[in-house]
Amino acid sequence: MSKYSQYLKERQWKAVRLRFQxxxxxxxxxxPFSGSMLRGVFGRALRSVSCLTKAKDCKGCLLRTNCPYSRLFEPQLTDSIDSAKFSAVPPGYVFEPHSWGAEILNPGDKFVFDMVLFGNAIDLIPLVIYSLQRGLDRGIGHGDAALVAVYQLKDEELKKIYTEESEEVLEFDRTVSLKKTFNPSCAVRLLTPLRVQRDGKILNSSELTANDFFSALLRRIDLICRTHDKPIEIPYDLLLEETAKVKMAKSLEFRDWVRYSSRQKNKMNLPGLVGEIRFDDLSESLFRCLELAEFFHFGKNTAFGLGRIEIVES
Structure with missing residues (x-):
C-alpha cells in the first residue's frame, strides 16, 4: 500500500447520503430522469426561505458570503481555488433519483430519492430537509407531495433521522471511510450519463481513455475538498502516471438526456456515457478514488445526479 492510498483509506471523508420518502x-x-426537476424544486424553495433581500438574483448582494442559498446552490470561487485551473465551483450536494424512465404517480403512491451532501454543506441538513419538504408540498411535476420520512443511508443500512412529526433532526454520522477490499481488477457501472470532456468536447466511448476518466475524477475530488472541506494535496503527476498502466474494457453507449432550463428558458441536451467499464492493473490509490466517486459523482452536471458510478465487486 502506498502512502497516498493509505492516506485516502484512513481519512474520514465528510459525506452524508440521505434518503427522502x-x-x-x-x-x-x-x-425520464428527475434529477433536474428535484434540483429545481429544491433551489426555488431554498431561496424562498433563505433570501432576506428578495432580489431577483444574487449578483452584488451584500449578504452573499453568508447566505445559505448561495453557499449551497451558487457557491463562489475562493482564494483556495485556482481560477485558471477551475472555472466553476460545484455545489456541495448531488441528487440521486432511483429510476430512469418517465413515470406517473397516483395519489397515495410513495416514492424515494437520495441526496448526498459533502463537507460544510452537511451543517445545513436541517435547512435542506425543510426546503425539500416545503418545495414538494408546493408543487412538483404538476402535483404535490408530503414528506413521510428522511433516513441516513450508510453501509447499506437505513437510520431514520426525521419524520413530518419530528421537532428536530436526530443525530447522524457525518463521515464515511473507504472500506472496500482493494482489487486491481474490477468493473465500474456508469449508472447515470457520464459527461467527461476533452478540449471542450464531451467524449464518446471510443474517445474515452483511462487518463480522461481519472483526470476528471481527480479534479472533482480536488475541487470538492477545496470548496466544501479542507484542501488536500493530490499528486496528479504520480496518479496520472499510474493510469498509463491501467487497461480498460468498455461496454458503453451514449444516452441522450434533455432537460428544460427555467433560467435559460430553453431545452438543453446533455448526453453522456452509460454502461460498464472493466479496469485491470489499477493501483490502490486509483481504486480508492473510484470508491470516493460513489459519493461525489464526477464529470459535468453532477448536481442533477449525472456521473454516478458503482464499483462491482470482483
Missing amino acids: FQARSSIRFP
Missing part, C-alpha cells in the same frame, strides 16, 4: 397527494408526472 414522500407520498403523492395528487397525480405527479416525473420526466
Whole structure:
C-alpha cells in the first residue's frame, strides 16, 4: 500500500447520503430522469426561505458570503481555488433519483430519492430537509407531495433521522471511510450519463481513455475538498502516471438526456456515457478514488445526479 492510498483509506471523508420518502397527494408526472426537476424544486424553495433581500438574483448582494442559498446552490470561487485551473465551483450536494424512465404517480403512491451532501454543506441538513419538504408540498411535476420520512443511508443500512412529526433532526454520522477490499481488477457501472470532456468536447466511448476518466475524477475530488472541506494535496503527476498502466474494457453507449432550463428558458441536451467499464492493473490509490466517486459523482452536471458510478465487486 502506498502512502497516498493509505492516506485516502484512513481519512474520514465528510459525506452524508440521505434518503427522502414522500407520498403523492395528487397525480405527479416525473420526466425520464428527475434529477433536474428535484434540483429545481429544491433551489426555488431554498431561496424562498433563505433570501432576506428578495432580489431577483444574487449578483452584488451584500449578504452573499453568508447566505445559505448561495453557499449551497451558487457557491463562489475562493482564494483556495485556482481560477485558471477551475472555472466553476460545484455545489456541495448531488441528487440521486432511483429510476430512469418517465413515470406517473397516483395519489397515495410513495416514492424515494437520495441526496448526498459533502463537507460544510452537511451543517445545513436541517435547512435542506425543510426546503425539500416545503418545495414538494408546493408543487412538483404538476402535483404535490408530503414528506413521510428522511433516513441516513450508510453501509447499506437505513437510520431514520426525521419524520413530518419530528421537532428536530436526530443525530447522524457525518463521515464515511473507504472500506472496500482493494482489487486491481474490477468493473465500474456508469449508472447515470457520464459527461467527461476533452478540449471542450464531451467524449464518446471510443474517445474515452483511462487518463480522461481519472483526470476528471481527480479534479472533482480536488475541487470538492477545496470548496466544501479542507484542501488536500493530490499528486496528479504520480496518479496520472499510474493510469498509463491501467487497461480498460468498455461496454458503453451514449444516452441522450434533455432537460428544460427555467433560467435559460430553453431545452438543453446533455448526453453522456452509460454502461460498464472493466479496469485491470489499477493501483490502490486509483481504486480508492473510484470508491470516493460513489459519493461525489464526477464529470459535468453532477448536481442533477449525472456521473454516478458503482464499483462491482470482483
